[in-house]
Every structure is written in structure tokens, then in C-alpha cells.
Amino acid sequence: MARKYFGTDGIRGLTNAGAMTAAMAMKVGMAAGAYFQRGDHRHRVLIGKDTRLSGYMLESALVAGFTSVGMDVIMVGPMPTPAVAMLTQSMRADIGVMISASHNPFADNGIKLFGPDGYKLSDEAEAAIEALIDGDVPLVPANQIGRAKRIDDAQGRYIHFAKSTFPENLRLDGMRIVIDCANGAAYKVAPAALWELGADVVTIGVTPDGTNINDGVGSTAPAALGEAVVAAGAAIGIALDGDADRLIVVDEKGRVVDGDQLMATIAAGWARAGRLKGGGLVATVMSNLGLERHLSAQGLGLVRTKVGDRYVLESMRARGFNVGGEQSGHIILSDYATTGDGLVAALQVLAEVRRAGAPASEVLHRFDPLPQLLKNVRFAGGKPLEADSVKAAIADGEAALAGNGRLVIRPSGTEPVIRVMAEGDEAALVERVVDSICDAVKAAA
Structure with a gap:
């Protein structure tokens, strides 16, 4: 099932644009909060972030979203993603949130969600939350709005x-x-x-x-x-x-x-x-x-x-x-x-x-890696991997590397790019195979 907001690692994008605005973050908080409110206990979410300037904005929006549907919020400030996963489980939270775009530049940001067991959400859970984001999540009465607090000992x-x-x-x-x-x-x-x-x-x-x-x-x-x-x-x-x-x-x-x-x-x-x-x-x-x-x-x-x-x-x-x-x-x-x-x-x-x-x-030097080459081909639209010329180039590359290497062709999950990777015992052959397929993709794009 194609997902509208979630990619391979949460929701990510340029801040103050697309899916990475304060308004969207609040909707994510409301939707995720509604999805994870199960049982009759007081529900709790733990939120961490990295050091991006936009983290303050998204954190505030998420807090607003979660508290509006009745969840209490614990904020731990700048903390590693694995720390958020660990603390979510340790503190018996119903959901954990990490505000980060990982290795991306500062202008990007993202929202990663963890379940109460500290694991990232399944595709099915993300799909359900997406449906709630685009739906109408009911707000709780004034006396049931959640509380928010920061804890100081999370780093320790x-x-x-x-x-x-x-x-x-x-x-x-x-x-x-x-x-x-x-x-x-x-x-x-x-x-x-x-x-x-x-x-x-x-x-x-x-x-x-x-x-x-x-x-x-x-x-x-x-x-x-x-x-x-x-x-x-x-x-x-x-x-x-x-x-x-x-x-x-x-x-x-x-x-x-x-x-x-x-x-x-x-x-x-x-x-x-x-x-x-x-x-x-x-x-x-x-x-x-x-x-x-x-x-x-x-x-x-x-x-x-x-x-x-x-x-x-x-x-x-x-x-x-x-x-x-x-x-x-x-x-x-x-x-x-x-x-x-x-x-x-x-x-x-x-x-x-x-x-x-x-x-x-x-x-740490355990083996000599085989020559490996990865190139990215950007395309404006369409499905270049379905073109007969590209399929033929890929088939030729696989035949050339048979028994002595590997070929991996895949579209990026976050941008309009086809990634072409080959490796084998002969560097010159690997380069020829990659260049041939990249040329075919460019011609078909």
C-alpha cells in the first residue's frame, strides 16, 4: 500500500513546506495520540529531538496535538533516536516520538514514531495514522486535556x-x-x-x-x-x-x-x-x-x-x-x-x-571489499525502469556480471532518483555496466 506521508523512516521533508509544517505536526500528534489511546490508563507520549532550529517549532506543535486528544507529554530535549526508543519502553509510554531528519541538512526535519515496545511502527500502523491525519480526530473535553512536562535526567x-x-x-x-x-x-x-x-x-x-x-x-x-x-x-x-x-x-x-x-x-x-x-x-x-x-x-x-x-x-x-x-x-x-x-x-x-x-x-579490516559503484540518476517524472530500453540494459548488465558480481537497481524512497549499483571482481566491468544502465535511464526519463 502506497503511503501518503510516511517514507522509509517516518515523515521527513523541508521544514515549513509540504508535510513538515507546524500544522501537519499538530495533526500527526492528534492522529497518533488517538491511535495509541487503548486501555483505561492515563496515556503518555515521550518526545525527543535533535538540535535543528525547527525542532522547537515541531515539538510545540506535537505537544499541542497530543495534549488536545488527552495524552500527557514528556519532553526529553536533544537525545539520540535510540535513547527515545529505550526511554519510551522504560517509562511505560504509549508512544515515542523523535523529531529528526537524521543525516539530512538542517533545513530538513522529520517525525519518527515508536510504539510502546520501543520498535518503529509497522506499515499497517502508519497507514492507520495517515487515515486519521486526513480525517476528523475528536478533541477531548477541557478537563481531559493532557499535561506536558520536561524531565531533566534523561541524558543520565x-x-x-x-x-x-x-x-x-x-x-x-x-x-x-x-x-x-x-x-x-x-x-x-x-x-x-x-x-x-x-x-x-x-x-x-x-x-x-x-x-x-x-x-x-x-x-x-x-x-x-x-x-x-x-x-x-x-x-x-x-x-x-x-x-x-x-x-x-x-x-x-x-x-x-x-x-x-x-x-x-x-x-x-x-x-x-x-x-x-x-x-x-x-x-x-x-x-x-x-x-x-x-x-x-x-x-x-x-x-x-x-x-x-x-x-x-x-x-x-x-x-x-x-x-x-x-x-x-x-x-x-x-x-x-x-x-x-x-x-x-x-x-x-x-x-x-x-x-x-x-x-x-x-x-577492523576484516575483508577486502569488491569494487562497488553507485550512481544516482534524477528523473522528472514517469517510470523509467519500465522502459524496454532500460530493461534491456539491466538484462545485459546482469549477464555481464553473472557469477562474478551483483547488480542492484532501485528507486529512491525520498526523491525522484533511480539508484544504480553494481559490484564485481573487475572494476572496469562494474563501471561499464553502471554507466550503460544510467545512460539508458537518462534517455528514457
Whole structure:
């Protein structure tokens, strides 16, 4: 079923336009509040946000929406998305809300919803809420309007939780770590957690001003972190994104380590300790074929899903896996969290580096990735993937890569773009295949 407002990760867009206005946020609060009011208890919603300027506006609108239908509101201020998921469950809230556009520029914002179990909503729940958004949600009588309050100890609760996932027999004493918080939601909690575990912490991306989130820092711009790690003589660098559900690492040489290598590292450590469930891990179609071959050599499997951490999590839950994620750095460790958690994943990576007693460049380089190329083709309208010429180009590409690579073609879920990805043993062949398909899409668009 096509959804009108919800995308692959909540509602997202340019603020003060389209679906990301204060008026729409209030409607979302009213609709979600009405949907989750079940049972005869006093209903409660927990709201967190990242550091975007528009977060104040959307927070106020959501509070108005939720209280108007009789829900009490708890506001926790700037907090990572996984912290909102954890606190929603911990505080027995009926629904959790994270106001964030993740790794997008500051002018965008979004609304992510969590159920009382801390998991993102199902497609069916989102469809039901969409119907309520476009409908007529009844308001409660004046004496039943909800109350709103802020709590001051949410950061400490999340720091304690994150630290509890780090092995008790390990410490980070003497380990210099550069942490890049993308001027986002984790700018206070992530450095504090590392410091409390004994690390010598160097920070960047911890001075949010409302407009600098993800601006040249964070997991989508790791160059600054690489330079800082080398300059500081640090053992490792950790980059989070704007809402801290994504992790990218930089080794002591300043080289980027992506989510595929990090998942392989965590899976190997957990397999060695006898705690890896499912016999492998879950990743998306975008994860490198080198990861799949590496896991296979260790007797571990790789289950692939379509792009989106929600689909990774659905597969993990259905198949009984406890490690999964995306090449982009969304890593889900279901023993600890109901969604991707950059800080918790980083602590597992740090534990492996600490146990090995070797440089991060050695511990985290698990396999040589195959040449992989991804290009985006923007189109004005129509359905270019249904053109016979594009279908023929894709068929030719699949034939050329047969047995020695993979081809993934998919439309973006958030913009009018066709993403063309190929990988294989020969870089030149991969480039020819991608360029041929991109040319066909452009001609058909």
C-alpha cells in the first residue's frame, strides 16, 4: 500500500513546506495520540529531538496535538533516536516520538514514531495514522486535556544504559578516542559515556547552533574526523550522524571503516563468545559482496533485505538474528536495542579493539571489499525502469556480471532518483555496466 506521508523512516521533508509544517505536526500528534489511546490508563507520549532550529517549532506543535486528544507529554530535549526508543519502553509510554531528519541538512526535519515496545511502527500502523491525519480526530473535553512536562535526567539514564552494554571486565583507560557527534543529538551523551568508561576523549561536532547539524561533520562527512584522529594521535575515531543511530569509524591512520566492516567485526567477536544468534547477520542489498564471501568463509551466513533499517530489523526478528545493519552505518544489536544505536555499536567495536590489543586498522579490516559503484540518476517524472530500453540494459548488465558480481537497481524512497549499483571482481566491468544502465535511464526519463 502506497503511503501518503510516511517514507522509509517516518515523515521527513523541508521544514515549513509540504508535510513538515507546524500544522501537519499538530495533526500527526492528534492522529497518533488517538491511535495509541487503548486501555483505561492515563496515556503518555515521550518526545525527543535533535538540535535543528525547527525542532522547537515541531515539538510545540506535537505537544499541542497530543495534549488536545488527552495524552500527557514528556519532553526529553536533544537525545539520540535510540535513547527515545529505550526511554519510551522504560517509562511505560504509549508512544515515542523523535523529531529528526537524521543525516539530512538542517533545513530538513522529520517525525519518527515508536510504539510502546520501543520498535518503529509497522506499515499497517502508519497507514492507520495517515487515515486519521486526513480525517476528523475528536478533541477531548477541557478537563481531559493532557499535561506536558520536561524531565531533566534523561541524558543520565541513557548514558547509564549505553555503558551497561560495554563488557564489565574492560575499560578504556589510556585509549585516546575522537568522537564526532555531527553537532547533533548525541553531542552531550556520547562524549560523557566514553569519558566515564575511562577514555581520553577528544571531541568535534559538539557545538550545535541550530543550523550546523551534519555540516561538514558526522558519519556522512568523515574527512574531518580522519584529520582529527591523525592530528591527535588517537587510537580510533567515532562518527555519529545527526540523531546518532548511525556509526562510521576511522582507524588510527585516518582511514574510514564502513558499516560492513563493523558488522563483520562485531559478528566475529560475538560468534567467538558463543552469543551470535541466527548463524550470521542481516544486511541490505547494498552491503558489499566481499562481506558475504568473508562470512561464508567463517561458516556464517548473510541474509539480505531491501534498503532501510526497519526491513533489516523485521528480518532479524523473524529469523532470530541479533546482529544486523547497513553499509551506511545503521547497526542494530537486538540484544540491547530496538533500533540502530551508533553509540552502543561503537562500544562493541571498541571492546573488540581493546580485547585484541592491536591497532584499529588491523582489527577492523576484516575483508577486502569488491569494487562497488553507485550512481544516482534524477528523473522528472514517469517510470523509467519500465522502459524496454532500460530493461534491456539491466538484462545485459546482469549477464555481464553473472557469477562474478551483483547488480542492484532501485528507486529512491525520498526523491525522484533511480539508484544504480553494481559490484564485481573487475572494476572496469562494474563501471561499464553502471554507466550503460544510467545512460539508458537518462534517455528514457
